Amino acid sequence: MNQYHVKLRCIRRGASSTTLALLGLLRSRHRAPNSPAKTLPRRTALPLPVPASAPPSRAFPLRLSPPLSSPPSRVSIRRRLLRLRPRSAPHSPPIMSSSEVVIPNPESLEKKKGSMRNGGRSKLQVIADFDGTLTRYWYNGSRGQTSHGLLQQGNPEYDAKREALFEYYHPLEISPTIPIEEKTKLMEEWWEKTHGLLIEGGLTYDAIKKSVTEATISFRDGVVELFEFLEERDIPVLVFSAGLADIIEEVFRQKLHRSFKNIKVVSNRMVFDENGRLVAFKGKTIHVLNKNEHALDMAAPVHDKFGDLNGSNDDTTLVKKRTNVILLGDHIGDLGMSDGVNFENRIAVGFLNSNVEKSLKDYCNTFDVVYLNDASMWGVVELVSELCPLDD
Numbered sequence: 001m002n003q004y005h006v007k008l009r010c011i012r013r014g015a016s017s018t019t020l021a022l023l024g025l026l027r028s029r030h031r032a033p034n035s036p037a038k039t040l041p042r043r044t045a046l047p048l049p050v051p052a053s054a055p056p057s058r059a060f061p062l063r064l065s066p067p068l069s070s071p072p073s074r075v076s077i078r079r080r081l082l083r084l085r086p087r088s089a090p091h092s093p094p095i096m097s098s099s100e101v102v103i104p105n106p107e108s109l110e111k112k113k114g115s116m117r118n119g120g121r122s123k124l125q126v127i128a129d130f131d132g133t134l135t136r137y138w139y140n141g142s143r144g145q146t147s148h149g150l151l152q153q154g155n156p157e158y159d160a161k162r163e164a165l166f167e168y169y170h171p172l173e174i175s176p177t178i179p180i181e182e183k184t185k186l187m188e189e190w191w192e193k194t195h196g197l198l199i200e201g202g203l204t205y206d207a208i209k210k211s212v213t214e215a216t217i218s219f220r221d222g223v224v225e226l227f228e229f230l231e232e233r234d235i236p237v238l239v240f241s242a243g244l245a246d247i248i249e250e251v252f253r254q255k256l257h258r259s260f261k262n263i264k265v266v267s268n269r270m271v272f273d274e275n276g277r278l279v280a281f282k283g284k285t286i287h288v289l290n291k292n293e294h295a296l297d298m299a300a301p302v303h304d305k306f307g308d309l310n311g312s313n314d315d316t317t318l319v320k321k322r323t324n325v326i327l328l329g330d331h332i333g334d335l336g337m338s339d340g341v342n343f344e345n346r347i348a349v350g351f352l353n354s355n356v357e358k359s360l361k362d363y364c365n366t367f368d369v370v371y372l373n374d375a376s377m378w379g380v381v382e383l384v385s386e387l388c389p390l391d392d
């Protein structure tokens with residue numbers, strides 16, 4: 001019996017989160033850093049110890065989405081996708097279960113949907129985090145890699161140093177008990193030390209390409225369909241990440257094998273010399289907790305470049321005029337990504353990937369929709385299809 005099966009048994013027996021965390025820690029310690037993913041069953045098949053049946057309280061009106069819309073039936077989503085993608089066959093049928101989605105305030109969500117539907121697609125934009133949001137949290141039973149974590153700079157000494165930083169700082173990043181100010185300083189430390197090691201260790205662009213090829217990173221099911229849907233309707237997507245833009249764009253190239261004209265990446269950008277060797281980073285460091293601080297000055301140039309996706313200069317089509325926002329994130333700090341937009345309406349969708357029991361309440365106080373259990377992106381596809389019907 002491996003540790004995964006022990007964990008599964010514990011979940012079935014209602015083991016405490018501490019026990020599960022301990023098992024997770026043991027499992028991660030037994031995994032060599034950056035080792036290939038083990039062929040374990042996908043974690044999404046596990047029943048989650050989340051309060052899907054928890055009684056709602058007045059102080060915390062946790063409610064699952066209403067029976068008529070949650071979960072969206074396989075038939076209804078297939079019909080929608082057939083409408084969205086009339087020239088191609090639908091992909092494997094999406095399945096969303098009620099244990100994967102929590103809608104804290106259905107009335108508020110419906111109101112926002114109505115306002116955004118009335119605004120039309122010309123006012124809509126999507127702002128999305130990358131790691132753990134567009135990408136899966138789990139990869140074949142092990143923690144999937146991030147755009148930072150996948151990087152092997154071809155220098156074992158420096159790879160080990162960055163791994164040691166991860167082992168130290170990541171538990172602090174996901175800790176629900178560290179005050180935000182203290183955590184922000186810790187994240188600044190982590191990012192700056194990591195970027196320094198990348199330069200000092202002589203990272204090359206070739207090493208980035210090789211790292212992405214070998215990485216245990218994958219997009220959530222439904223991400224491609226979401227991008228296609230948005231691209232067909234000229235709805236811009238701003239991928240706002242505390243990772244590394246050069247790596248994210250390489251992941252898009254290698255894992256999706258295509259590009260989307262409506263997607264722009266705002267993240268930490270590298271500067272390479274004529275030999276393809278990293279020499280510096282552009283601009284201010286974006287880490288997981290300061291996306292709000294830099295949202296305006298980092299996003300504005302990208303917005304200006306967007307212009308009209310159809311080539312005209314009509315101001316109404318500029319991204320900065322798009323005041324209805326769908327925000328996708330996996331961290332409460334991701335809410336700051338929309339600070340650069342003076343939005344009229346915002347639907348915030350959160351992917352709660354870890355510390356579910358401890359963090360669910362905070363996520364429900366922050367996001368309009370919370371996905372659990374490393375859910376797919378099909379629910380968001382459903383959402384945008386509601387906001388932008390075919391005849392819009």
Ligand SMILES: [Mg+2]
Pocket residue numbers: 129130131132133329330331
């Ligand atoms: Mg993230």
